[in-house]
Structure formats: structure tokens, C-alpha cells
Amino acid sequence: MTLTAPQMRDVQRPVIRQLDEAAINRIAAGEVVERPASAVKELVENSIDAGATRIEVTIADGGKTLIRVVDDGCGIAADDLPLALSRHATSKIDGTDLLNIHSFGFRGEALPSLGAVGRLTITSRSGAGAATVQVTGGRMGPVTPAALTKGTQVDLADLFFATPARLKFLRTDRAETQAVVDVVRRLAMAEPFVTFVLRDATGGDSRTLFRADGETGDLFDALRGRLRMVLGRDFNDNALPLDAEREGFHLTGAAALPTYSKGAAVAQYLNVNGRPVRDRMLLGALRAAYMDVMSRDRHPVACLFVDCDPTLVDVNVHPAKSEVRFRDPAVVRGLIVSGIRHALAGAGHRSATTVGHAVLGAMTPQAAPQGPARVYQMDRPSVSPRFTAASMTFQSGFAEQPSARIEPVAEDQGGAERLPLGAARAQLHENYILSQTAEGLVIVDAHAAHERLVYERLKAQMADKGVPAQALLIPEIVDLTPAEADQLLAVAEDLAGLGLSIEPFGGGAIAVRETPAILGTVDAKRLILDVLDALQDGGDTAPLRARIDAILSRMACHGSVRTGRRMSGPEMNALLREMEATPLSGQCNHGRPTSVTLSMTDIERLFGRT
The missing domain is CATH 3.30.1370.100 (MutL, C-terminal domain, regulatory subdomain)
Structure with missing residues (x-):
């Protein structure tokens, strides 16, 4: 409908109003607390800022009905409890310098936001006595004495009861629980000296979802132990340590071999000055570092820590503090790309240990694949099996031979078995080199390697x-x-x-x-x-x-050795030696492994000898 001029004059001018404190807190909560995992993140970060060495988290129904965080930190004095529940009240900063942040929290929004959308109870002890206070839907009760030996306990019940529309956007209890686990795992990696315990109390039963005891020793040893505990033994066995510096930025952590990758970006952990973040620029730099050694449908596994002077990075970009902005992003990107590539180059011919495990698991009868298999250009038989000396440094005469035969290689006398890739013993199906090492067997894809x-x-x-x-x-x-x-x-x-x-x-x-x-x-x-x-x-x-x-x-x-071309013994051994001397030779240009290593224990297990 189109309004005429007289009708437009009758439209009342909107009135500007000052929102009440409860409405302001509920609006702020929409930015700070998206889901139960967001609440857990804010509360655990408060515990870390309080100097806690042990943090216990309990949730029920994915955190929708209960989130409890107990720590042994410095606590909050009884007189400060009402102030702690006021917006923009914090002990972390004095407001004079927002570019020199040394703590997780600093905005003073988390506690009042949680109290605005749920039933929040804080019990804390600082000094002689403990006290407790409750906030329900933004309405604060009186501060009363309580019993607590040390630290702080925060109970958040019925999250979003005051804003029921938000409950419709939450996912299943299982999905919300997994999001909480991910948050606690990320914080545990950032704080290796702190003990973290996460329990699920749904239905009245308590089961431990995650536990990481505080590490000891220096920072590097503690970090290595924490990553092994959180990310597992496979990551630890296939991770490359990082330690690089550039123009005031320091990169540490670990990045996995390209052949130890994932089908989705679910195992990429980024930290800036100890703060877990999800930053697009950092994720892009991580992806770029693996661009030359990994297929585009695979994703690297890494845990990166970038440390710098707080004035070089702005963490006050988003209320959730999950994004950062660097003063010179090109320096940070270059540091990550060069640091990871240097580590990968130093890995040489190494391939992930899980490749061998996958081979053992695959040695069972499999149903024939349905439909035609995709044939890559590099997998097509060579039109001409002969190559010039310029194409192979280990070239000698090649003879056209039928495929699917094993070509034996004479015993070597040079002690090549003691070398990482061993001594070539046979060629299988005119493509796969079987090499014997002192500890077992190596199978090399000659085409992929070359x-x-x-x-x-x-x-x-x-x-x-x-x-x-x-x-x-x-x-x-x-x-x-x-x-x-x-x-x-x-x-x-x-x-x-x-x-x-x-x-x-x-x-x-x-x-x-x-x-x-x-x-x-x-x-x-x-x-x-x-x-x-x-x-x-x-x-x-x-x-x-x-x-x-x-x-x-x-x-x-x-220019590579093609499937279907027979290689002589010297050629195969020359290929193995060049692989050992060439960076990144553990995977082909498409990210697939060039070799599989089986130990004698693995081989004996196949025949039931162990």
C-alpha cells in the first residue's frame, strides 16, 4: 500500500528509549553466549585468569540444564561479588590500554550475560570466609555466607530459560556435549600446567568425558606431553616440532606429516598468546604451508602457538574473543608458512606411521568397487618406457617386460639395509619396490616417489x-x-x-x-x-x-617412472637413496604416501607368529 502525503504526516515519530539493564544484558548475552560451549569457555577462562591449577567442569544435557565449573584459584571477595556481576566490571584491566592484554577475559561481560539468560550461582572464597550470590534472569539476590574451602564454584542452570527462543537454535544434547568437549580440549592444550576434568552428569550419573592432569617440566616438555595426551599417540608419533621466530613473533607447537591428514578441518588448533582462536588468516596460512604436499580435499593436523608482545595483536575484535587482528599480518603468515615448510622439509622421506597400520588393516578380502575407477594422468601406462639421462639421474638400460611379475634383486654388499629405506630386493608389478631394512620391510610406490x-x-x-x-x-x-x-x-x-x-x-x-x-x-x-x-x-x-x-x-x-616399466636393481636402489636425500619425498605431489613401512612385528603379526 502506498501512503499519501496526508497519511505520511500522521505517522508518529519513533521515540528513542534507554533500555533497562536486564534487556541490555540479554542483548549482550546473544553475542557472548551462543551455546553452552560458549558459557563453558567464558567460565573456564575466568578460572585460568584466577591462577587455578585444577579446573573441574560438570555438565548435564549438553550443558542446557547444568554447567558447573569449580577451580582452586584466588577467588572473589564477598564485597566484590555484586560488582563482578555488573557489566563491564573486571579485575583484568584498568581501561587505560586496550592493546596490552595479558589475560583471557577483560571485557567484563561474561558473568552478567550468563546471569541474564540463566540461573547463575557464584560461590567463592577469598581470604577468611566464603560467600555466595544468585542471579536469576538478570535479577540479583543478596550476598550470603557459604561453605567453601578454596577457589570458586559457578553453577549455571537452565541456560536460556529467560530467552526461550534461543533454545530452539541449540542442537542435540550429543552435539552440544561434543562442542563443550572441544572447548575444554582447546583450553587444555593452551594451558599444559593446569589439570582439567570434564564430567557429564546427565540423568544423575557422572562419567568422565575428558581428563588431562597438569604437566611438569619446562614449557616445551609440558606442551609436548599435553599434546600427546589430548591429540593421541598417533599425532605424537607423526608430529613435527615447530620453533621459529620472525620480527617479534615466535611460533611453537607441532604440525603433522602431510600423510597424517584428515578429511575435514577438525584437528587444527590455533593459539595466540595462549588464547585459543579461530582466525581465518591463521587458518589460511596453515593451509598454504601444506599446499605443495597435500591434496585439496585433505586437511592438515596441527597445533600452533603464536606468541608476541600483546601490543602487536588486537584481541578486542569480537565479544567472544575468538578472532584477532595483527598489526602486521603478513609477517605472521610468512612465519607460519616458512616454519611449517622448514619442518616438513626436515622430515625428508618420512611417511605417517598410520599408513602402515592402514595397510595391515586392509589385508582382508574386500568387495570389488562398483563403477569405473577414476584414472589419473600420472597412473596411465607410459607411451614410451625409455627415458633420457636428463630425466633420471639413476638411468640405465630399460627393457620392455610383461607386467605383474616380481623381479628379484641380488644381495647388496654395501650395508644398504641399515639405511632408512633399506636395500631393494624386488620389483612387484613393475611399479612397487620391495626393500629390506634392518627392522623390516619398506614398500615404495616408484612412480609416486619419482x-x-x-x-x-x-x-x-x-x-x-x-x-x-x-x-x-x-x-x-x-x-x-x-x-x-x-x-x-x-x-x-x-x-x-x-x-x-x-x-x-x-x-x-x-x-x-x-x-x-x-x-x-x-x-x-x-x-x-x-x-x-x-x-x-x-x-x-x-x-x-x-x-x-x-x-x-x-x-x-x-617425467616420472611410469607404472608398467621394469627397473633394474641399481635403479631401484638409486631411487631409494635419492628419496632419503630429498625433502618432502615422503609423499607425492598429490599428498599420497610414497612408501609404507612394516616392522618385523607387523609382518609376524600377519602370520600369527606373535
Whole structure:
């Protein structure tokens, strides 16, 4: 309906009102307390700020009906209890400098917000006597004497009873309980010297959901022990320690091997000055650090601690204090990327121990997969099994042989079994190298391993003086769509630096005049199509370095040992030795493991000998 001019004059001007304290607190609670896990986070952080060495959390019905936090911290004096429940009242800061925060809490919003939407009871002892106070839906009762030997106990019952609409947005009890567990785990990793206990009292029964006893020793030892306890033995066995500094920022923690990854970003723990955060920039830096060694559908596992002067980071970005803003984010991003990549490079040929465990678990009859399997470019049989010396440093004569046969290798006399990847003993199905070590057996995917080696050589050549090119006797013409041709020609100069020289040939066709020398004789059309795939995967938004690395990775597939080609004993051993000397050789360019290690105990278990 359209209002006429007289009707518009009759519309009353809205009146500006000052909201009462109860409404203000309920509005603030919407920002601070999204769900029971948010309340647990705020209360546990208060306990940590109070200097607690033991914190016990009890929940019921996912935290909807009860959240209880008990600590042995310094407590709150009886006279200060009413003030502690007032908005923007805090003992953490004096308000003169909001960029020099040394505590978890500082906004003074948590307790009044919780009291506004639930039934909050605080009992605390500081000094001679203990006292208690209750707040129900924002209405505070009197402070009365209580019995408590030490610290503070906070009970929050019937969360969101004062704002019942919020209850409709909560998930199931199981989901809310899991969110609480995740919060306590993250805080436990940030505070390794503090004991954390989380119990579920639903239905009157009490069961322990999580427990981490306080660690001892120096900070690094304590952190290592806490991560082992919280993230498990598998993470501990496959994690690489981090210790790097740059321009006032210090990175510590642990990052897992690329082959120890997850299908979702559920095991990425970020901390800034001891505060658990979920920051997009930090998550992006973590992802970038693994970009060269992990498939895009896999996610790294890591626990990172970034420490700096508090004035270099603003934690007052969001009421939940889960986001931060760095004064110089590029420095922090560079520190994380370089620190993790340096650790990964130092891991050399290592692959996750869980790969071997998966192999043992997979040695049972499996149903045949339904539907056609996807065939990757790198898994196709080689058109030509012969390579030039430029393509393999361990090249010798290759003979075309039937597949699916084991080629025995003579006993070596050089003590190679004592080396990490051992001595090659056989080649299975013209792809898998069986190597004997002093402790067991190593199975190497020759194609995947050599693909990584060629890729690392291409990167080294590119960084040095560009990739040498070899001219084709007859340029190869590749027919593409006009759009595809334009996309390739737009980066022709960059491709030339990679040893791939192309030029337009009319319509959508392009002429390939040179290919990278390290690849030897290759199918130029397949190479061009793979380079085009790499460009389309990265898109125009990907950094140039990332796009170049993606192109080099695709090129490496064409210079690698192909499935179906027999290798001699010296060639296999040379491949193993180069793997041991090459950073990141524990996984191929797509993040898959290049080798599987089985100990003698593992092998004997397969035959029931243990």
C-alpha cells in the first residue's frame, strides 16, 4: 500500500528509549553466549585468569540444564561479588590500554550475560570466609555466607530459560556435549600446567568425558606431553616440532606429516598468546604451508602457538574473543608458512606411521568397487618406457617386460639395509619396490616417489636460473577451444621460464616448440592439457607462485617412472637413496604416501607368529 502525503504526516515519530539493564544484558548475552560451549569457555577462562591449577567442569544435557565449573584459584571477595556481576566490571584491566592484554577475559561481560539468560550461582572464597550470590534472569539476590574451602564454584542452570527462543537454535544434547568437549580440549592444550576434568552428569550419573592432569617440566616438555595426551599417540608419533621466530613473533607447537591428514578441518588448533582462536588468516596460512604436499580435499593436523608482545595483536575484535587482528599480518603468515615448510622439509622421506597400520588393516578380502575407477594422468601406462639421462639421474638400460611379475634383486654388499629405506630386493608389478631394512620391510610406490623427486628438481632449477628447455624437431600442434588457448597464451612468458615454449597457431590451436629438458621425451598434448588443468584449478585468484608450483607438479608427472616399466636393481636402489636425500619425498605431489613401512612385528603379526 502506498501512503499519501496526508497519511505520511500522521505517522508518529519513533521515540528513542534507554533500555533497562536486564534487556541490555540479554542483548549482550546473544553475542557472548551462543551455546553452552560458549558459557563453558567464558567460565573456564575466568578460572585460568584466577591462577587455578585444577579446573573441574560438570555438565548435564549438553550443558542446557547444568554447567558447573569449580577451580582452586584466588577467588572473589564477598564485597566484590555484586560488582563482578555488573557489566563491564573486571579485575583484568584498568581501561587505560586496550592493546596490552595479558589475560583471557577483560571485557567484563561474561558473568552478567550468563546471569541474564540463566540461573547463575557464584560461590567463592577469598581470604577468611566464603560467600555466595544468585542471579536469576538478570535479577540479583543478596550476598550470603557459604561453605567453601578454596577457589570458586559457578553453577549455571537452565541456560536460556529467560530467552526461550534461543533454545530452539541449540542442537542435540550429543552435539552440544561434543562442542563443550572441544572447548575444554582447546583450553587444555593452551594451558599444559593446569589439570582439567570434564564430567557429564546427565540423568544423575557422572562419567568422565575428558581428563588431562597438569604437566611438569619446562614449557616445551609440558606442551609436548599435553599434546600427546589430548591429540593421541598417533599425532605424537607423526608430529613435527615447530620453533621459529620472525620480527617479534615466535611460533611453537607441532604440525603433522602431510600423510597424517584428515578429511575435514577438525584437528587444527590455533593459539595466540595462549588464547585459543579461530582466525581465518591463521587458518589460511596453515593451509598454504601444506599446499605443495597435500591434496585439496585433505586437511592438515596441527597445533600452533603464536606468541608476541600483546601490543602487536588486537584481541578486542569480537565479544567472544575468538578472532584477532595483527598489526602486521603478513609477517605472521610468512612465519607460519616458512616454519611449517622448514619442518616438513626436515622430515625428508618420512611417511605417517598410520599408513602402515592402514595397510595391515586392509589385508582382508574386500568387495570389488562398483563403477569405473577414476584414472589419473600420472597412473596411465607410459607411451614410451625409455627415458633420457636428463630425466633420471639413476638411468640405465630399460627393457620392455610383461607386467605383474616380481623381479628379484641380488644381495647388496654395501650395508644398504641399515639405511632408512633399506636395500631393494624386488620389483612387484613393475611399479612397487620391495626393500629390506634392518627392522623390516619398506614398500615404495616408484612412480609416486619419482614424481616428487622430479618435482623438487624442477623447483630447484626454477629457483636457480629457470628450467632448461629442449627444442622439438617438429613443433607439435595442439587443438584447444579459443578460451583455453587464450588462458594458456596469457601465461606464455611464465611457461617459458618453466621450459615450456608455446605460441598461437590460428583459431584455438597452439604450437608447442620447446618442452622441459628434465622430462625427456613427453607427449606434448598431454602435457599441455595437464598444464591447462593446473591453471583452471588455481584460477586467477591463486598467487603466481602457487600457480607455477601447480604447473611444475603436473609437469613432474610426465617425467616420472611410469607404472608398467621394469627397473633394474641399481635403479631401484638409486631411487631409494635419492628419496632419503630429498625433502618432502615422503609423499607425492598429490599428498599420497610414497612408501609404507612394516616392522618385523607387523609382518609376524600377519602370520600369527606373535
